[in-house]
Amino acid sequence: MSTAMSKAESNALVVSYDVLGTHVELDLDFVKKYLVRGRAELVSNQELVFFMNTCRQQKLNPLVQGEVYLIKYSKDDPAQMVVGKDAYLRRAFDHPDYLFKNDGITVQRGNEIIQKEGCCLYPGETLVGGWCRVTFMRNGKERTAFKEVAFAEYNKGKANWNSKPATMINKVAVSQCVRDAFPKDYEGVYSEDEMIASGAIPAEYRELDDPKPEEPAQEEDDPAISQEQRQQLFKAAQANFGKDKGNAVVKSIIEEMGLTSTTGMKMSTYNKVVERLVEICTAHKAELEAEDGTKNDGAAEE
Structure with a gap:
């Protein structure tokens, strides 16, 4: 009996959630292609599903460069979910x-x-x-x-x-x-330093990728983003700032990256744009909360 997953089954396993105003949508193919370090071909569908559901449960955004990813370097060992050290500590500091x-x-x-x-x-x-x-x-x-x-x-x-x-x-x-x-906030997630230190992943795991001397894969390794990803970017900004201002925020971030539009934007640049947008949205949210606090104090004095 074949264990291959049909396209319909694969499409059904899609995880969708929001993190700090940014919409995140993950499927098996996307995770396997862009969010696995080491030997992606060894990662099972079960491990991919566990990764996606843990990201949703713990409100992690793998679209931000280095925040969370999956490592697999040997068929004899399970895939390891790793959280970047900055995101790992931020979860505690923001608690x-x-x-x-x-x-x-x-x-x-x-x-x-x-x-x-x-x-x-x-x-x-x-x-x-x-x-x-x-x-x-x-x-x-x-x-x-x-x-x-x-x-x-x-x-x-x-x-x-x-x-x-x-x-x-x-x-x-x-x-x-x-x-x-904070055990509930860290269930199933570990920092890279902790994983390497414990021996769960080797310090030199990146060397285990198949060496490919020819360079044709650069386009595949850093493809252009899809129309859906472009739309998600603008929707996230509009959800926090409204349509006009949200579009302006995205445009300013794109200009910071030296671009004039999202057309042809590479995935590596897209990740940086999303990370910058999350920073701006977080700061905007803090400003609104501060303003609400000031208004409440004034009302109390009256």
Whole structure:
């Protein structure tokens, strides 16, 4: 019996949702072609569906460069869903219950073990590990999550772990601590640094792509966007600013990219435009909330 998925079945598996005013629509073919790093041909339909549904559930936007993607490098291992470090930490910082965090590294100085803030390793100090403490509210009370991780346990002696060991082990501690503080918001998602550190993906995974000495694939690797994607871009802007101003916002972003229109726009440029639009929409939303707060204060005084 054939396990191939029919076109009708593939089209039925479409995930559609909104993130910060941007409409995101994912299907199996799009994810497999543009959002898999490593060996896309090894990713199963089940893994693609899990990725799409997790993006929808966690309100992640894979159309923003580096925010979330899928890695598959071996047929013997499952695909891994990875969230870029900026998006990963932003989820914690934007959480309404988040208060603040303290983090740093653990070092041995002589016979003394010291937890210090920051990632600067002084002469005479030996790196022992990393730590993080996140303070947040839960059920009306202030709570604290704490994680400390051992450098020896995570160091694989590769890539950034050789050149920036203190920074790398600190990132692992921070990633684990924010997940401990907000488990529901991080269910099924991990930062790239955390995945590499744990050995779930190799630090040099990009080298596992099939080498293609000829260069014909550049057009396929960075294709022009579709008419539907152009429409989604303008709809997202119009939903936040209205039709005329929304169109003007998109036009200004396009001009920032050195273009005069979206015609023929490449996917790599489109991702940057979407990312910039999300930034502008977020700032606009914050301004509106501030104005509402000022009006409410004035009404209360009257």
